[in-house]
Amino acid sequence: MPEFAELDPLLHQSLRLAVISVLVSVESADFVYLKERTGATAGNLSVQIDKLQEAGYINVVKDFVGKRPRTNCTITPQGREALAAYVTALQTYISLKS
């Protein structure tokens, strides 16, 4: 009997999944871009970015553009692997259901 692959709880949340999906498709993205793409509030996005960073799934670099602070995010190899594993797990769920 096929087993249920475990879904990574860190990615199984809509905003974190959206952030990692944006980052897998670009070289790097800043906070404002991620906010626009995901439609999240700044506060919520900030919290979820911190969680993804703590897990080692993304790198966050804070710098300044002129006098404006900027938060630039990139996906790490670990984050890439985690998303791939998450998608594989999703596929097992779908194939088990159908």
Next chain:
Amino acid sequence: MEKNLNEKESLAIIHSMIAGTRSNLRENSVFYLLWGWTVLASALAHYLLIQLENEYNWLVWPIAMPLAGIASIFIGRKQEREAMVKTHLDRALNYLWGGFSVVLFIAILASVKYGFEITYPILIWMYGLGTFVSGGILRFSPLVWGGVIAWMIGIAAIFLPFEQQLLCVAGAILFSYIVPGHLLRRAPNA
């Protein structure tokens, strides 16, 4: 409270986020226009100075090209600093045009030793290569066609004398950089 996702919702999020990635096409147009108009003006000025029998006719290039180079670096750095997102296409284009600059420099260096008869045709082929590949990467057909036209002009240039090769440079840059550059400026993002 975190919403519990089902597998279809998860896939929909991944799909919509990946599919929604856009590259800012218009930002690229500034480089085609900057180099296009600089090269066009330099080629025509060089041609005109030859007609006027000015012995320093070639001097337009070592003056104009470094100025355009400095402007390009300045604009590129500003764009990179202010960009909210950097896509894989941006990275591919950076490598393409970085490599293009190196080969251009080598071609000019070789011309110093072997003569300048074939230099302009080589530069025209390279303009064609740069815009053809960029057009493919950006899925922007005027650049692809501009590249093809540059190659055709570049073939003709092989059989023409040096002075007329300058007019070929002007024509090639018009079709491969300036026209697509202006069209790119008005294009939606891709």
